[in-house]
Amino acid sequence: MLAIALAGYPDVDVGHASKTILGYSTPQSRKLIAGWLSCTEPHGGFDPNFVILAFRLSHAGFNRDILLEYLSAYQRAPLGDELSMYETNAAARFSATTAESLRQHYTDRRLLRMFFALDFRYWEDLSYQLRQIEELVAEVKSALPKKPKSFNQLHESLSVCLAHIERDDFDLNQREDVVGLDGLRLTEELTVRVPKSHYDMVAIGAHARFCLGDGEYSEGVAKGLYSVVSICRAQRAVYGVQFHRHAIIEARGVGNSVVPDEVICLLREHILRPPEATEDFIVVDNSFIRGYRWFDDSLYVLFGNGNCYAYAGVSMDVYEEFVTAASRGSFFSTQIKPDYDAHLVSSGFEDAPHLASADRDCA
Numbered sequence: 001m002l003a004i005a006l007a008g009y010p011d012v013d014v015g016h017a018s019k020t021i022l023g024y025s026t027p028q029s030r031k032l033i034a035g036w037l038s039c040t041e042p043h044g045g046f047d048p049n050f051v052i053l054a055f056r057l058s059h060a061g062f063n064r065d066i067l068l069e070y071l072s073a074y075q076r077a078p079l080g081d082e083l084s085m086y087e088t089n090a091a092a093r094f095s096a097t098t099a100e101s102l103r104q105h106y107t108d109r110r111l112l113r114m115f116f117a118l119d120f121r122y123w124e125d126l127s128y129q130l131r132q133i134e135e136l137v138a139e140v141k142s143a144l145p146k147k148p149k150s151f152n153q154l155h156e157s158l159s160v161c162l163a164h165i166e167r168d169d170f171d172l173n174q175r176e177d178v179v180g181l182d183g184l185r186l187t188e189e190l191t192v193r194v195p196k197s198h199y200d201m202v203a204i205g206a207h208a209r210f211c212l213g214d215g216e217y218s219e220g221v222a223k224g225l226y227s228v229v230s231i232c233r234a235q236r237a238v239y240g241v242q243f244h245r246h247a248i249i250e251a252r253g254v255g256n257s258v259v260p261d262e263v264i265c266l267l268r269e270h271i272l273r274p275p276e277a278t279e280d281f282i283v284v285d286n287s288f289i290r291g292y293r294w295f296d297d298s299l300y301v302l303f304g305n306g307n308c309y310a311y312a313g314v315s316m317d318v319y320e321e322f323v324t325a326a327s328r329g330s331f332f333s334t335q336i337k338p339d340y341d342a343h344l345v346s347s348g349f350e351d352a353p354h355l356a357s358a359d360r361d362c363a
Contacts, residue, residue: 022058028068057115060096063108070112098127105144114151122155129158136165156206163202163213170198172221172228178271181229186266193230193237195221204230204237209255212240229271231263239263243271245280246295274345275300275308289329294319299336300345311340 018025018033054071058064102111137143143161148154174194182194195201198218205213212228221228226249231239239259242250248268251259274295275281281291281302291302299314299322314322314336325331 021055022064022067023055024058024064026064026068028072029064032068032071053115056096057099057112060099061103062112066108066112070116073116098123098130101127101130105141106148110147114148114154117150117152121152123151125155126151126158129155129162132162133158133165136162156209159206159213160202163206163215164199167198167215170218170222172196172198172201172218173224174221174227175224178227178229181270184270186231186263189233190238190263190266191232192267192270193232195228195230198222201228204240207237208240208253210240210252217242227271229267231267241267241271245273246275246293247272272296274298274310275302284328289332292322292328299340301332308345309342310345311336311342313340 014030014034015025018029021033022029054067057067099111106114133143134140143158143165145154145157148157172195174196179194179196181192184192186192195204198215201218201221202213205211208230211217212230217228220226226242226244228240228242230237231241239251239253241248241259248264248271251264253259272295275293281293281300283291288304289301290304293300294314294316297313297315299311299319300308301311302308318336322328322331322336
């Protein structure tokens, strides 16, 4: 009978279909089923995955009156975009075990509201997260958000909660010039926010659904290996950017999506700068080159006499060949110096024997 209902036959026994799909038959449920089956074309008025979800919710023991209320509201709502979410077969991921675990902490009405928010991207993670929290927290209810509106929001809250349980907070010690970027308006909608602690990074990662909050990035910032900022829209992180003074290392949008070029361009002028001091260069043990740094399609070369020249138009591919060459001095003399225009950037840099060994790159 479920197969007949999914095929959209209008002359099926509505009472029997109600019992088959929902597990019971009442005047309200029969009216609802009749509405679903009244369409003459498959998928014309309902989504099969939605019907399957209704079937599973009913048999998971949800309050029938409340379930019918939400099912009826869904039937009256414009379908369009909502159906496209279900075409990913989200309802097939339904787990009665996870639903039962959630029912220990939330009312049927709250859970059904989350079900019909039609966001199941992290449904499969919730069972694992709940088990972890039940193992680590004595009072589970205190660790859960009181009124989540969707499973995505619940997943976000649980991710932050678990990160706080698993690791203490610590200061990121971001550079002063980076901290000064906090609150910078890139556009009318986009604002730079600078995380100052590990828990700030956790919140960014949870909001934007990428791995900034896993601890590894926080440790890198705290050690001074790089900096991280977020870009927010309406006070929520939508982009995360990892960088050092001379290059953007990585940039991610919500769910690891690509950051638009125009956003990168707006940010670059505020976070990047060309080499300005000896310690900005990667040191080379070479007879005439003391150090180098690639920045903005130019190779900055610091020579033994303390002069710095920028060779314009050096692509990343050529730069990588230079870095990996058996003899950088020879590669520079034959492949870069003759082929690229150069201009003097600075002269007479002071000697800097204190250059950090972590940034040292011996030829």
